[in-house]
Amino acid sequence: MRLDHIGLNVGDLPAMTTWYAAALDLTVEFEFALDDVDLRGVLLRSPAGFRLELLCRAGNTAGMRPADPADAALTRGYGHVAFDVPDVDAWHARLLAAGAAERMSPRPSPEPGVRMSYVSDPEANLIELLDRMQGRAPSYRFLHSKVPFQTPLAGKIALITGVGGGMGAMAASMFAAAGARVVGCDIDAGAAARTEATVRAEGGQITAMGGVDLGDPEQARSWVDAAVEVYGGIDVLYNNASTQRFGALDELGVEDWDFTMRNELSLVYYTVRAAWPHLKRHGGGSIINVGSIAALRGVEFMAQNAHSAAKGGVLALTLQLVVEGGPYGIRANAISPGLTETPNTAPLLADPPERLRRLVLDRIPLGRHGRAEDVVHAAIFLASDESSWISGSNIVIDGGASVLG
Ligand SMILES: NC(=O)c1ccc[n+]([C@@H]2O[C@H](COP(=O)([O-])OP(=O)(O)OC[C@H]3O[C@@H](n4cnc5c(N)ncnc54)[C@H](O)[C@@H]3O)[C@@H](O)[C@H]2O)c1
Numbered sequence: 160m161r162l163d164h165i166g167l168n169v170g171d172l173p174a175m176t177t178w179y180a181a182a183l184d185l186t187v188e189f190e191f192a193l194d195d196v197d198l199r200g201v202l203l204r205s206p207a208g209f210r211l212e213l214l215c216r217a218g219n220t221a222g223m224r225p226a227d228p229a230d231a232a233l234t235r236g237y238g239h240v241a242f243d244v245p246d247v248d249a250w251h252a253r254l255l256a257a258g259a260a261e262r263m264s265p266r267p268s269p270e271p272g273v274r275m276s277y278v279s280d281p282e283a284n285l286i287e288l289l290d291r292m293q294g295r296a297p298s299y300r301f302l303h304s305k306v307p308f309q310t311p312l313a314g315k316i317a318l319i320t321g322v323g324g325g326m327g328a329m330a331a332s333m334f335a336a337a338g339a340r341v342v343g344c345d346i347d348a349g350a351a352a353r354t355e356a357t358v359r360a361e362g363g364q365i366t367a368m369g370g371v372d373l374g375d376p377e378q379a380r381s382w383v384d385a386a387v388e389v390y391g392g393i394d395v396l397y398n399n400a401s402t403q404r405f406g407a408l409d410e411l412g413v414e415d416w417d418f419t420m421r422n423e424l425s426l427v428y429y430t431v432r433a434a435w436p437h438l439k440r441h442g443g444g445s446i447i448n449v450g451s452i453a454a455l456r457g458v459e460f461m462a463q464n465a466h467s468a469a470k471g472g473v474l475a476l477t478l479q480l481v482v483e484g485g486p487y488g489i490r491a492n493a494i495s496p497g498l499t500e501t502p503n504t505a506p507l508l509a510d511p512p513e514r515l516r517r518l519v520l521d522r523i524p525l526g527r528h529g530r531a532e533d534v535v536h537a538a539i540f541l542a543s544d545e546s547s548w549i550s551g552s553n554i555v556i557d558g559g560a561s562v563l564g
Contacts, residue, residue, distance in 0.1 A: 172213055176201050179211050190310070199313065199338075311543040313338035316390040318383065320430060321400025322367050323350025325501020326449070328357070329531035330399060330538060335363025337539050342386035343367035345400065373400055374421040379429035383437065392441045395542040396434045398427045398448045403469065407462040416465045423469035428476060435489075443488020447541045449534075450474045450495040450553065452561045460518040470495075474553060481551040490550040492541045497557025499529035524559035 179185055185203035203211040317334050321327035322343030328350075335341050335358050345351040348369025355367035366389055373379045387393060402422040404415040427448055438444040453463055454470035473493065480491035498519055500508050508528055511520055520528060537554045540546050555561055 172199065172201065175213055176203065179203060179213075183211070185211055199310070310338035311539060311545065312395075315339045315394040315542065316386075316392055317341050317395035317397060317542060318386050318393055318430075318434065319343045319397040319399060320373055320426070321345055322354045322365075323347040323369070324400070325503055326496075326499065326531045326534050327399045328354045330397060330535045331355075331358050331365055331367070332361060332363065333532065333535045333539060334395075334397075334542070335365055336361065337543075339364075339395070339542070340390055341365040341367075342389060344371040344373070344382045345369060346372045373426035373430055376429040376432070379426065380433040383430065383433035387437050393434055393437050394441070394444050396430065396438070396444065396446045397538055397542065398430055398446070398473075400426060401449070401469075403463075403466040405461060405463050405466060408464050411462075411465060419465035419469050420472075423466065424472040424476070427473050431476075431480065435484075438484070438489050439487045443484075443490070445542050445546070446477075446480055446484070446489065446491040447538050448473050448477045448491065448493045450477075450493045452495050452497045452555060452557050455495065455555070455561055460515050477553070478551055485550065490541075490546070492546075492549060492551065493553040494534060494537050494541070495553055495555045495557070496534045497523070497529055497555075497560045499531060499534060499556075501531055519560070522560060522563055523557070524563070527558060529556060529558060 176187065180187065180203055183205055185205045188202045188204045190199070190201045201213050203213075205211075312334055315338070317339040319327060319330050319334065319341055320343070322331040322341075323345030324347075327343065327345065331341050331343050331354050341358065341364065343351060343354060343365060344367065345354075346369075351367040351369035351371075355365055358365040358367075366386075368382055368385065371378050371382045373382070383393070400422075403419045404411065406412075406415060431446060434444075434446075438446075450473050451466070451470040453467040454474050458467065474495070477491050477493045480489065483489075484491055498504065498508075507515070508520075534556050537556055541549065541552075541554070
C-alpha cells in the first residue's frame with residue numbers, strides 16, 4: 160500500500176490533535192504511551208481515508224530531529240498525516256488552506272508541513288517508526304480509546320492506598336489512564352492483585368503490593384520505600400484506604416474505637432510520615448487525603464461516632480500538613496465524599512431501606528448518589544499541576560447534600 164505523508168513538527172500535542180481533528184473532520188481513535196522511551200502519541204482517523212499520527216518523545220524523535228529540553232514535557236515532537244486516498248493532492252491542498260503547511264519536499268524532514276512519500280503498510284507504519292527508534296518490537300499501551308485527549312498526570316508517580324477497594328480500584332485505573340505511574344497497596348492481597356491485573360490489561364502502568372497493613376508504621380514505611388525504589392520518587396500520595404466500625408456510642412466498644420482510629424486516621428499519618436522525606440527530597444508533591452462528609456456534620460441515618468471523629472482527624476491533619484509542607488513544595492488537600500456507590504455500598508443503594516432513602520438519598524440536591532469516578536476526578540485535579548497553588552482545600556463531593564445539614 161502506498162501512502163503519502165506530510166511531516167509535522169508537533170509543538171503542542173493536545174492543541175494539534177484538536178486542530179487537525181477540526182480541519183479534517185477526524186476522530187481520535189486512540190492515544191498511546193511508551194513509558195520506557197517517554198513517548199506519547201495519538202492516532203486520528205477520517206472516514207475519507209486519512210490516518211493522522213502525532214508522536215511526541217522526550218529527546219530525539221525517530222532519529223529525525225535533535226533533542227530539545229522542552230520535549231521532556233512530552234508535548235513536542237514529530238507527527239505526520241498519512242493519506243491513503245486517491246486524491247491526496249486535493250486533501251493536501253485543504254490542509255494548506257487551513258494553514259497547516261507552507262512548504263513541500265520529497266524527503267522525510269522535520270519541517271512543518273513538509274510532504275514526503277514512501278511505501279508502507281498503513282496498519283504497521285506507527286509500529287515501524289517505533290521499531291526504528293528502539294531497534295525492537297515495541298509494546299504500547301492504549302491510554303484512551305475514542306475519548307478526548309487528556310493526560311494531566313503524564314509521567315507522575317502516584318502512590319495510592321487501598322487500591323483493592325471500590326474507590327481505590329477506580330483511582331488506580333483512572334490515574335493510570337491519565338498518564339500516572341501508579342504504585343498501589345492494600346491489606347487484601349487478592350484485591351490488590353485483581354486491580355493490578357485490570358489496570359495492566361487496560362494498558363496502564365501499575366505495581367500493586369498486597370498484604371500491606373498501613374496501620375502498622377513499619378509496613379507503611381516499607382511500602383513507601385519500595386515504591387520509591389521502583390520509580391525513583393513520589394509526586395502524589397493519595398491516602399484512600401480505610402476500614403471502620405460503626406455503632407451507637409454506648410454499643411461501640413473501646414476496641415472498636417481504637418480499631419477505627421488505627422485504620423482511618425493513624426494509617427494516614429504513618430503513610431505521610433514515611434513519604435515525607437522523599438517528598439522533601441523530591442522538591443514537593445501532592446498529598447490527597449480522603450475524608451468524608453461525616454466529619455463535617457452529624458449523620459442521622461446511621462451511628463458513626465468513631466468514623467466521623469477519625470475522618471475529622473484526617474481533615475485536621477491535612478491542614479497541618481499544609482503548613483509544615485508548604486516550605487518544601489508539599490501540597491496537602493482533602494476530598495470528602497458523601498455516600499458513594501462502590502462494590503460494598505452497591506447492594507444497599509440498589510435496594511435502600513426506607514430510612515436511608517428518606518434521610519439521605521431523597522435529600523441530595525443533584526438527585527443521585529455518588530460514583531467512585533466522581534471522587535477520583537477531583538483527586539486527579541488535586542494531583543495535577545493545574546492545582547499547583549491549591550493547598551488546604553477540602554473538596555466536598557456529595558451532590559450538594561451537606562449544605563442541607
Ligand atoms: N463509599 C462511600 O460511600 C464513602 C463515603 C465517604 C468516604 N469514603 C472514604 O473513601 C475511601 C474509599 O472508600 P471505599 O468505599 O472505596 O472503601 P473500600 O472498603 O471499598 O476500600 C477501602 C480499601 O482499603 C483497604 N484497607 C483498609 N484498611 C487498610 C489497611 N490498614 N492497610 C491497607 N489497606 C487497607 C481495604 O482492604 C479496601 O480494599 C475511604 O477512605 C472511605 O472512608 C467512602
